């Protein structure tokens with residue numbers, strides 16, 4: 001195992017238990033239902049009495065789930081490269097209802113790629129994705145590209161050029177690749193492309209492998 005990979009595995013070590021795919025499935029199904037719940041809460045027009053009943057029902061469910069809790073979000077070895085993945089990631093985490101979640105894959109040329117659609121839960125300007133949500137996704141895939149290069153790090157800089165608004169409710173593509181490495185520093189570039197094939201956002205980030 002390379003030093004960088006060992007360090008990254010260490011990020012997920014400690015009391016974080018790794019789950020198997022079989023263990024993940026029912027909890028991921030619950031997260032899917034909560035994702036639908038988040039959308040329903042935003043859009044519902046049911047009367048006030050029903051809203052109050054729904055709030056009480058959700059509170060009871062939360063209490064039930066909290067009767068057995070982990071100390072930290074779990075991880076799992078998923079996908080072809082067997083890397084440990086954070087299941088609670090706000091971008092890719094199948095157990096995180098605020099994650100779309102986005103399935104980020106590493107291609108043979110070392111770039112990372114994902115095709116995804118965002119609902120209006122992530123809306124900023126009407127009909128468009130919130131710029132901060134796009135930044136979150138870009139930060140993640142840029143970090144994944146640095147890690148795929150064997151040179152992971154903490155985001156030190158993230159530079160975004162919002163060329164045109166990014167629509168929600170339509171298929172989007174995000175790609176990222178490492179372009180340079182100097183010692184502990186790694187630079188990566190990324191884009192988000194809309195369904196018309198035009199780039200909506202260009203991003204560049206620099207990652208630094210921590211000194212200690």
Ligand SMILES: CCCCC/C=C\C/C=C\C/C=C\C/C=C\CCCC(=O)SCCNC(=O)CCNC(=O)[C@H](O)C(C)(C)COP(=O)(O)OP(=O)(O)OC[C@H]1O[C@@H](n2cnc3c(N)ncnc32)[C@H](O)[C@@H]1OP(=O)(O)O
Nearest residue numbers: 007008139140143144147152153154155156157208210211
């Ligand atoms: C093993 C650790 C890596 C962990 C990576 C995490 C996950 C990887 C796992 C899977 C990958 C898959 C997907 C990606 C997942 C997530 C991606 C999201 C990543 C994030 O969401 S991450 C959170 C946001 N991120 C922070 O929370 C960083 C806070 N910060 C720090 O943790 C330190 O600040 C650090 C480490 C950045 C530097 O600390 P340090 O002590 O190592 O730096 P030091 O002073 O030695 O400087 C050395 C040289 O870097 C230059 N330099 C330093 N800082 C700079 C900056 N900001 N801008 C420009 N240049 C900078 C100096 O000027 C000097 O330059 P020179 O050598 O040329 O003089």
